[in-house]
Amino acid sequence: MRKNQVAVVGAAETTKLGVIPDMSQMQLHADAALNAIEDAGLKISDIDGVATAVETPQQIAHYLGITPTWVDGTSVGGCSFMLHVRHAAAAIEAGLCKTVLITHAESGKSNIGRTPRMIGPDSFNGQFELPYGVTTPASMFPIPVLRYMKTHGITHKQIAMVAVVQREWAAKNPRATMKTPITVEDVLNSRMIAYPFRILQCCLVTDGGGALILTSAERARDFKKPVYILGTGESVETPMVSQMETFDSSRAFRTAGPLAFREAGIAHKDVDHVMIYDAFAHLPLYGLGDLGFMPHSETGKFIADGHTRPGGKLPVNTNGGGLSYMHSGMYGMYALQESVRQMRGIAPAQVKDAKISVCHGVGGMFAASGTIIFTNQA
């Protein structure tokens, strides 16, 4: 894909985030969509492309009253929205549609009107993982981390620092769910969930949604603060965490990330701001390593030394992340929203003069990955 041909011209989250017991999941989609359409200064009738995950494009199109000429129902977990951005950019460039709406919503906490996600007992997961007592992502996602730590010499304290640093970012963000400062000791003394991870190393469970509007860079000139798509990448590996090629790295990450960097034609030193989907505290380490910012063996020390915290040389997860900002279940949309805010210069914890933002998402338990590199420079 050619860089800077497509831009985000509308971006918004649901009016409320956190606990929203008075809205169904579909209504959260609509609230986010209407906010994003208003943010772009458009009308529903301007939308001719629809992408969403878990729910279907037909549900969203019908609910909002859209007649699309292009849809994408890619649903690969929490990074689905990164893949939607990539696919939408290609579709707009190919002339399949002009203005795309991407929506996410999840009543993750209140469970109202939620689409069930079932694993059949005759599927691979049902036959070869579920019988061993995996239940929620908390019992699956951390399975690789002990091997990762042993291979790369990462310590428990270093991984605890991920949660500490992200709470520092969240403290600057009025919409963040958790803002009270925490220490490494707080993290390592918090309730055990799945050794080695404790509750402060696991994502929040909240309600919310978000939406993006994309159009061609040429049309984007008429909009306020367009944010350009500079590079994109995507991949999938396996739906079974036990079947990853290795636990020392994520194949989906190291396929999608470098693809986006090559397409953008940038070096790592050019990056001002990074979002790495943090469903659990080890993900920023995998992300920094697999995206090529540094060898995996240096990621723990890099974070523990404070380089990703406010004022650090590589600001990471500046909204507070899935650990402290919000996590409805498919957090990728909120990472994208924060990258767009940073590129527009309107983030609550704004990185000064940021021009390039890397937004990296995960789907399932390292099952899928999508990377979007944004810039505010036409």
Place this chain on the structure above:
Amino acid sequence: MAEAKRARPVPTPETQHYWDGAKAGELRLQKCDACAKTYFPPRPFCPGCGSRKVSVFRASGKGKLYSYVISHRPAPGFTPPYCIAVVELDEGPRLMSNIVECEQTPEALQLDMKLEVTFEKLDDDISLPLFKPARRSAP
């Protein structure tokens, strides 16, 4: 009230040989006749080269602890804390399992410790491969 049981796998035609093996007390893997790749989970073709010429064989049942968590959350059929492990078999493939006949603690569960398969009968049709610390082999 009956105690909740662990999730029971339902075999498909492609996986039946694996579950028949487990019922007979054997861990069965597949190997490609064309490229010699040994693989898991079961499929009637090689995920390495695509060949449909594959054979089922009895694996050694030996492996080592690749990684794990100790879950402290409730789960049907389990008493927390319990270990959810990934075992690397001597033949190469990895699979998820539980480690039994071993304390469920970080001290007892050391990465790379040698393991051997054992089977837990869930019902007349399904036995589940689990792993236990390997006995010290004779010198």
